[in-house]
Amino acid sequence: LFSQFGISRPVYDLAVSASEDLQKFRPSIDSIAEERQLGVLRAFHETRISESSFNFKSGYGYDDLGRDQIEEVYADAMQAESALVRIQFSSGTHVLATCLRGLLQRGDDVLIATGIPYDTILPTFGQLTLLSHDKKDETFKYSNSRQSLAASGVSVRAVDLNAAGRPDLARSEASLLPQTRMLYVQKSRGYSSRRALLSEEIGRLKALVARIAPDCIIMVDNCYGEFVERLEPTAYGADLIAGSLIKNPGAGIAPSGGYVCGRNDLIKEVAEAMTAVGVGAEIGPSLGFNRQILEGLYFAPQVVEASMAAAVFAALLFQKAGFKVAPLPEDERGDLVQTVEMENAGQLKAFCEAVQAAAPVDAHFTPIPSEMPGYDCDIIMASGSFVQGSSIELSADGPLRPPYTAFLQGGLNFWNARLGAILALERVVGL
Secondary structure (H helix, E strand, C coil): CHHHHCCCHHHHHHHHHHHHHHCCCHHHHHHHHHHHHHHHHHHHHHHCCCHHHHCCCCCCCCCCHHHHHHHHHHHHHCCCCEEEEECCCCCHHHHHHHHHHHHCCCCCEEEECCCCCCHHHHHHHCEEEEECCCCCCEEEECCCCCCCCCCCCCEEEEECCCCCCCCCHHHHHHHCCCCEEEEEEECCCCCCCCCCCCHHHHHHHHHHHHHHCCCCEEEEECCCCCCCCCCCHHHHCCCEEEEECCCHHHCCCCCCCEEEEECHHHHHHHHHHHCCCCCHHHCCCCCCCHHHHHHHHHHHHHHHHHHHHHHHHHHHHHHHCCCEEECCCCCCCCCCCEEEECCCHHHHHHHHHHHHHCCCCCCCCCCCCECCCCCCCCEEEECCCCCCCCCCCCEEEEECCCCCEEEEECCCCHHHHHHHHHHHHHHHHCC
């Protein structure tokens, strides 16, 4: 069967060996998935989800029962006090930017505890000062927009990661100012070499801040991290977590949207930034997408389980072939992203072309590196998905700059994602 996809015998044999090694990691992956799946089911029961929850609402969206129930289910499943879940959010960056605009005002300070964040959110910050360990602090300007935080009078600073690539707790503590309104945390690695944070590590940041600046908000970019661990960052004290429905919690079923979960008072402020002061979460029709959003959440733990197993398989496979991978197969994971370091741009392109060729949609197309808004170099992206840009579906991407790292994630089912990794190795070693 694999010969039909152009898989050679040596690569196939490596895949068989990787599959055998994967079995020792499956019990842990399956145990987390079962616990989270039952937690979602309990949330459905507690909220009394019924067929009427799928009703269509248009216009203002007043009294959208299904939408309100979705937010109750999300709050429960994400171990939070309250939630805002809306189809009107178009991306994770859109959600994060709404949170930042809703919670910060002139004179406030934001301290980012995880170094320079993901490229697409940088223009929203506008300007950022990196507090470095071994050299002079450096300020970077990312946007001249009047809509940026910098233009609104909000200062943004980022604490550089320590030598181990982890948040520097001591430096973060020393960098808190009286006007620091928010400690911003990015759970996933983005396009950096550090590993994803665990929810428990975010809890340590919360404990540190609570001791020194109890009014400081801990906000977490939770993209790629949902349902990967037994507990979300909110269970460890994070005040807000936010993400996209076309990533983990949408399971490839939700067509668009985003979520924010956390403290009720903060959710209200974010809702007013999303719509208007005095209106908040009362408007915003679900437009008939309640069923897809709920069904996506229901399947999310199972789909994340498949993606996690595929990520560990890819790590095992490429490690056996001599490539540098992160996380290592045995590492504890805080998100579902697997990285493989290529030797050059040609290998990175071949990797992504193979993942595209293994996809169920648009497999006959070839991804081409190109400029993308928010990035400072060409990006290559492979995403043959049912939902445009969905990264819980099998996808791969990477910036065409050293160290030419391929970022592999997603897979609605394990077998398709496994094929994607095998075909990627075949194409890369065949150059």
